[in-house]
Amino acid sequence: MKKEIAIVAYRCKKCGKLHYPYHDRCLACKAREFEEVKPEGNVKLLTFTRIYNLPWGFDQRYLIIGVVEFENKIRAMGQIHVDDSYPLTTGMTLKPSWGTVRIQYGENVYGLVLEPL
Numbered sequence: 001m002k003k004e005i006a007i008v009a010y011r012c013k014k015c016g017k018l019h020y021p022y023h024d025r026c027l028a029c030k031a032r033e034f035e036e037v038k039p040e041g042n043v044k045l046l047t048f049t050r051i052y053n054l055p056w057g058f059d060q061r062y063l064i065i066g067v068v069e070f071e072n073k074i075r076a077m078g079q080i081h082v083d084d085s086y087p088l089t090t091g092m093t094l095k096p097s098w099g100t101v102r103i104q105y106g107e108n109v110y111g112l113v114l115e116p117l
């Protein structure tokens with residue numbers, strides 16, 4: 001079954017600025033009231049990096065980490081699941097899902113997974 005993307009952002013009720021993760025006070029206007037916003041649609045790849053020297057405990061040979069922006073402007077970081085040779089470019093559209101980003105002590109650790117459309 002498809003899991004819901006477990007990301008919630010917070011929109012300032014006073015000025016509308018989006019915060020993710022949560023902040024106690026709005027970074028723009030210092031207000032304290034927020035409404036919860038769920039990410040929507042596909043994502044645009046803003047930047048990415050490939051990591052080859054992984055800490056002990058990772059089964060993968062390398063990781064590709066991207067910072068993306070959802071259609072409703074929420075920004076988040078996730079793992080891009082493509083081959084090392086896949087031609088990633090900033091600005092491209094990816095499909096987000098909530099999936100396994102790591103296996104720790106035999107259990108799946110879930111997070112934001114990004115794949116080509």
Ligand SMILES: [Zn+2]
Nearest residue numbers: 012015026029
């Ligand atoms: Zn504000």
